[in-house]
Amino acid sequence: MESIIAYFATLEQRPLERMGLLVGGLLFFWIIEGAIPLVRLKYRRTKFSHALVNFGFTVIHLIIHTALAVLIVLLSDWCRNTGFGLVYWLHAGVLGVIIIGVLALDFSSWLVHWIMHKQAYLWRYHLIHHSDNKVDVTTGLRHHPGDSLLRGIFFLLLILVSGAPMYSVMIYQTLVVITTAFTHANISLPKKLDKWLSYILISPNMHKVHHHWKQPYTDSNYGAVFSVWDRLLGTYKELDPGRIRYGLDRYYDNEKDEDFLSLMKDPFIKKRQPEDAVPARPEKKSPST
Known part of the structure; x- marks a missing residue:
């Protein structure tokens, strides 16, 4: 256990790792x-071009959270030095x-996710994640900078x-990345x-x-790692x-889900209210399963 704690306690200092x-x-x-x-995704151009759009958001997301890492370390150390927080x-x-x-x-991941769905202004930023019409592994970090900051x-x-001390923080961050x-x-x-x-994850x-x-x-299903919050709440x-x-089915034009600049600008150009929404797509009969 001591070796595990030592590893994660200093992981923040090894960004390449x-x-x-x-x-x-x-x-x-x-x-x-x-x-x-799971499904045969028909990409607009190629899987790689779709990934490039999402990687653009991923890079920005990582820059923001790298900057926030300084505050995370300072806050975690302050809690330890003052004995503030549940663990103490x-x-x-x-x-x-x-x-x-x-x-x-x-x-915290569940709560902020739920709030972004319920608050109209914050939904403007989070809908960029949902606008992806081809959900694959690269969609996971497709977050508008406003979403990432919140x-x-x-x-x-x-x-x-x-x-939470840094080893606990880094254990969670490793879990959530995977x-x-x-x-x-x-x-x-x-x-x-x-x-x-x-039932668990x-x-x-x-x-x-x-x-x-x-x-x-x-x-629905707002959780990041554990399913307990969605089941309890x-x-x-x-x-x-x-x-x-x-x-x-509304709020954003599905034909522009790979237009990086439009996606970046979209939260700032108009209010996201139902009357401003993109017309809903017609229902399509579900495939037999």
Whole structure:
């Protein structure tokens, strides 16, 4: 246990190693989704050109969170030095610190995600993630800078509440990087395996429901790593993978889902109200499953 703690306590100081985990996870699931795809995605041009658009957002997301890392370290150290936060108030042992820190940070991911769906102004930024009509492993970090910044703020808030030390923070960040790639990857798991996974973790099929083009399915399954928040707070939904269609039925033109500049500018150019919405796509009969 001591070696694990020592590894994660200093992982923040090794950005190349962290980048290796991110890139390695993306490449691993990129290969897997090519071998066992959930659906045969028909890209507008090529899978690579689709990936380039999403990687553009990924780079910006990483820059923002690299800058926020300075605040994360300072806040975590302040909590340790002052004894502020749940882990110190409860006098938690090492295992308790990890559990409290990881669960608190995962709740921050659920909470900010739920708020972005419920608050109209914040939804302008988050809808860029949902506008992807071809959900694959590269979709996971397709976040508008406004979306990324808000996630960082909530992450800091839950570090303050939990008092999570850096080793607990880095364990969670490693988990969320791997899980994000896994849940967005266009992979087909046996239905029973996916179902059993979803009792504890966010499974691929569970998260794909969140990317369905129509509400109320879009407004469900907000979790990042653990499914407990959606199950406890009433936001869990199921939908057969064969019925899922990606994209948005309003708010954004699905034909522009790979227009990087339009996606970057879109939150700032008009209000996202139903009367301003892009007309809904006509319903299409679901394939037999």
